Every structure is written in C-alpha cells, then in structure tokens.
Amino acid sequence: MKIFVFGAGASHSAHTKKLPKHKIPPVTRGIFQGCNQYDIHYAKEIGLSIHDLNEIEDDSANFYDPTGVNIEKWLTTRWEEAHVMKPGKHKHAQFSKLAKIAFYIWILFLRVSECVYKNEDNCRHTVYRTLLNKIHSKKEDFGIINFNYDLLLDLTFSDVFNVNFDTFDDYIKNDYLKPHGSVNWFTTETSKNLLLSKTDDFDVGLHMRVAMSKMYKRKMMDLDQHKVINPNDLNLYNILQIYRRLSYQLFYPLIILPIYKDSMVVEDQIIKRAHDMFKTAKEIYLVGYRATDETASKLFTYIPDGTAKIHIVNSERSSVEVAEYIQKKYPNKFRGMCIWNNGFKEFVHNYLEQGPYVRLESREKECYES
Incomplete structure (x- = not known):
C-alpha cells in the first residue's frame, strides 16, 4: 500500500489557477500573519470583532522565528498555561481565547473550501x-x-x-x-438548557460567542455525538443552515488546534x-x-x-x-x-x-x- x-x-x-489570496488555504504559520478585510469579514460571521483579531495577532507576535509565527509553539504554550491555571475566571478566559482561535480557523478554512465547492472550474483545476x-x-x-x-x-x-x-x-x-479534524465535522451540546430558540431573528454571532465560552469546559470526546455534514451539501456553507441541520443545538467545530501534543x-x-x-x-x-x-x-x-x-x-x-x-x-x-x-x-x-x-x-x- x-x-x-x-x-x-x-x-x-494545490490550486493550478491563480486565485486571490483569501481564497487559498494558508500554510499553518500564515494563518494570523496580518489581518485584512477578508479576515475581518470572516471574523464577523462568527461574532468576533477586529479587536478580537488584533488581540490574537498581538499575542502570536511573541512567538516569531525566522520563518514567521511559530503557531504550534504559541498555541501549545497557551494550551499548557490554561491547563495548569486554577479553576475560575482566568482559566475560563484563557480557554475562551483558544476557542475563539479554533472558531476563526474553522470559518477561514470553511470559506476557502467554499470557493472550490461553488466553482466547478476551481474544483477541476x-x-x-x-x-x-x-x-x-x-x-x-x-x-x-x-x-x-x-x-x-x-x-x-x-x-x-x-x-x-x-x-x-x-x-x-x-x-x-x-x-x-475537518470543517465539516461537528460535535454538539445536548443539554436541554442550551437548546437554542428557533426564532426568525436568530442571532448567529451571539450563539457563536456562547459556544466559544463553553467549548473547552470539558473534553471534546465528552460532548455527546459527533456529526458530519457532506462536503457537497449546500447547507454546510451557511452557518444558520448548520444550526438547522443540527437541530438548533450549540455546535463546536471538530478540529484540533495545531499544537505539538x-x-x-x-x-x-x-x-x-x-x-x-x-x-x-x-x-x-x-x-x-x-x-x-x-x-x-x-x-x-x-x-x-x-x-x-x-x-x-x-x-x-x-x-x-x-x-x-x-x-x-x-x-x-x-x-x-x-x-x-x-x-x-x-x-x-x-x-x-x-x-x-x-x-x-x-x-x-x-x-x-x-
């Protein structure tokens, strides 16, 4: 074999056609190298602000080496710091920051995937x-x-x-x-107390921020069921439709942060x-x-x-x-x-x-x- x-x-x-930078999957060390209008647009989709992005970028800048931000070393350091903190507000805040990074990575790679899904020419080349x-x-x-x-x-x-x-x-x-993991893999929160309202004015950004605050409160494997949405499913590329597909439960992208562990x-x-x-x-x-x-x-x-x-x-x-x-x-x-x-x-x-x-x-x- x-x-x-x-x-x-x-x-x-992988692309053989010339595409705009924001439609090309970045290398790991390029994910947070300089916020631009596309980064901001993606961030707003999931309830993050330019302040959130700037805070992430400023923190990552402490881990520069000759080839750019050593994202693995950065996130491994922050991950280990969070785990040794005493339970409380500071530990919660640290894990919430890591969850923001995970959600941002998810939306970024979902959108570069969408440009292939929606354009047959991109898919074939x-x-x-x-x-x-x-x-x-x-x-x-x-x-x-x-x-x-x-x-x-x-x-x-x-x-x-x-x-x-x-x-x-x-x-x-x-x-x-x-x-x-993959951008089309999810795990859901099954607590009946966290079942989301199915109203017409469903606030995607708000519920995304709620999910970020809860994502690392317990191990990913402890969260009920993992679900897959077919990469060829149109609903995958619309966040509100993802909520509908997952019965309006809080969801977490099933991806592992790029750490050394x-x-x-x-x-x-x-x-x-x-x-x-x-x-x-x-x-x-x-x-x-x-x-x-x-x-x-x-x-x-x-x-x-x-x-x-x-x-x-x-x-x-x-x-x-x-x-x-x-x-x-x-x-x-x-x-x-x-x-x-x-x-x-x-x-x-x-x-x-x-x-x-x-x-x-x-x-x-x-x-x-x-």
Missing part, C-alpha cells in the same frame, strides 16, 4: 485532482492521512471515486483519515485504521508536511522497521530540513528515502515517471539524481 500524508503546504499549493486521477488510472492500493481542515481534497476525492462523506465511517472505509479526533477509529495502513505500507509520501508533531511520531511507530520507503515532497529548503529531521529521529525506520524538492505540483507532474528525485543517504539506492 502507498500512503500519502498531506500537510498545510499541500493545500496551499487542482493538483489533488491530477494526482488522484493518476492513482485511479493505475488502480493503485493507497490510503490518505490528511492533516488539513479544508475540503479541497475531500471534494476531489468524492468526485474522482464517486463516494459520499456523510459519516466518519465513510472516511475510514475509504482509507481517508483526517486526524486533526498528540491529539486526534474520534481517536480509537482513526488509530486502528492508521495502524493497519502503516503496517502494510511500502511507500509513504509526506506532502507539505513537516512531521515534527507527536501525532507523526505515533503514526510512524506503526511502521515495521526497514519495510517502507519514504518520499519527502516540499520546497527545496523545507524538503531538506524535513529529510534531515527524519533521518536523525528515525535512523533505522525506513528502507530508503527520496526527496522531491520542487514542490507539490512538480511532484505530481512526474508521479509514476522517473525523476526528478534528489538523493540523500539511503540504505537502498533507488533515488534518481536530478
């Missing part, structure tokens, strides 16, 4: 589609681990293989796993299937994914030593950094390593062809020289 692991760099570079068409033409045995919240790949997968994603089982049985949604099901996939993997492709988080470490433990070859697909600088990191952290894990240092688009163009690989040290000399 081949396994494709997609990170933020994949969706960011993606690198994801070219790759899946090649895989399908050769009837390859493959699985996908997608760490992106957006639906660019979901919509393409659904179209190419004519499948529907209406439940978590639909994802798992198609070997398409999203360990960090090992955390997955619907963990048992995903771990079991991921274990089976990695156990039989012969080739693993890391596309736009740095593999430095604890979730990657857990997934890699499922690979029997010396059985799989790993491919690094990224920009020139990033691909070398990822390759060196993996060689150091997993020195005997893989039977060979190849890097594609010209990005996602060039990799897909050459997929199933010979080259242009760049060789690093490999116990199995199979990598082509560029």
Whole structure:
C-alpha cells in the first residue's frame, strides 16, 4: 500500500489557477500573519470583532522565528498555561481565547473550501485532482492521512471515486483519515438548557460567542455525538443552515488546534485504521508536511522497521530540513528515502515517471539524481 500524508503546504499549493489570496488555504504559520478585510469579514460571521483579531495577532507576535509565527509553539504554550491555571475566571478566559482561535480557523478554512465547492472550474483545476486521477488510472492500493481542515481534497476525492462523506465511517472505509479534524465535522451540546430558540431573528454571532465560552469546559470526546455534514451539501456553507441541520443545538467545530501534543479526533477509529495502513505500507509520501508533531511520531511507530520507503515532497529548503529531521529521529525506520524538492505540483507532474528525485543517504539506492 502507498500512503500519502498531506500537510498545510499541500493545500496551499494545490490550486493550478491563480486565485486571490483569501481564497487559498494558508500554510499553518500564515494563518494570523496580518489581518485584512477578508479576515475581518470572516471574523464577523462568527461574532468576533477586529479587536478580537488584533488581540490574537498581538499575542502570536511573541512567538516569531525566522520563518514567521511559530503557531504550534504559541498555541501549545497557551494550551499548557490554561491547563495548569486554577479553576475560575482566568482559566475560563484563557480557554475562551483558544476557542475563539479554533472558531476563526474553522470559518477561514470553511470559506476557502467554499470557493472550490461553488466553482466547478476551481474544483477541476487542482493538483489533488491530477494526482488522484493518476492513482485511479493505475488502480493503485493507497490510503490518505490528511492533516488539513479544508475540503479541497475531500471534494476531489468524492468526485474522482464517486463516494459520499456523510459519516466518519465513510472516511475510514475509504482509507481517508483526517486526524486533526475537518470543517465539516461537528460535535454538539445536548443539554436541554442550551437548546437554542428557533426564532426568525436568530442571532448567529451571539450563539457563536456562547459556544466559544463553553467549548473547552470539558473534553471534546465528552460532548455527546459527533456529526458530519457532506462536503457537497449546500447547507454546510451557511452557518444558520448548520444550526438547522443540527437541530438548533450549540455546535463546536471538530478540529484540533495545531499544537505539538498528540491529539486526534474520534481517536480509537482513526488509530486502528492508521495502524493497519502503516503496517502494510511500502511507500509513504509526506506532502507539505513537516512531521515534527507527536501525532507523526505515533503514526510512524506503526511502521515495521526497514519495510517502507519514504518520499519527502516540499520546497527545496523545507524538503531538506524535513529529510534531515527524519533521518536523525528515525535512523533505522525506513528502507530508503527520496526527496522531491520542487514542490507539490512538480511532484505530481512526474508521479509514476522517473525523476526528478534528489538523493540523500539511503540504505537502498533507488533515488534518481536530478
């Protein structure tokens, strides 16, 4: 089996048409780099103000490194701080800030997904589609681990293989796993005291802020039921319709914040299937994914030593950094390593062809020289 692991760099570079910046999924470190009119518009949809965005941006600025805001370090630090606080107003305020960030990430990636859903031309002109068409033409045995919240790949997968994603089982049985969640996944609050009014003047922003204040009061897994709305469902892209679909209950986007801690949604099901996939993997492709988080470490433990070859697909600088990191952290894990240092688009163009690989040290000399 081949396994494709997609990170933020994949969706960011997936469009083959030139699109406005606000319609392109940002890389993780670019999510909060400079508020603009589109950020403000998205924020207002969920009851956040320009003050909220400025506060988030100012806080994240404390975690700059040479490549921008280290969002994982920032959010991990704030997450750990919240957990050690004594119960009370300050702890509640800290978790509420994290919930605002989660909701903002949700609406941002929902809107960049909408631009693909509502425009067939955008949907057909993606690198994801070219790759899946090649895989399908050769009837390859493959699985996908997608760490992106957006639906660019979901919509393409659904179209190419004519499948529907209406439940978590639909994802798992198609070997398409999203360990960090998805913008079309939700968990709901079932307390009868929190059933929302079904009036015509339903205040979406107000109820969003109520949800933010309650989101991390208890573990996500403790919140009754998880629900999936099909990526091709028009109602997904209208927040009021989401409330109607979820019976006017408070809802929380089922996404995991980008932190270093090992955390997955619907963990048992995903771990079991991921274990089976990695156990039989012969080739693993890391596309736009740095593999430095604890979730990657857990997934890699499922690979029997010396059985799989790993491919690094990224920009020139990033691909070398990822390759060196993996060689150091997993020195005997893989039977060979190849890097594609010209990005996602060039990799897909050459997929199933010979080259242009760049060789690093490999116990199995199979990598082509560029």
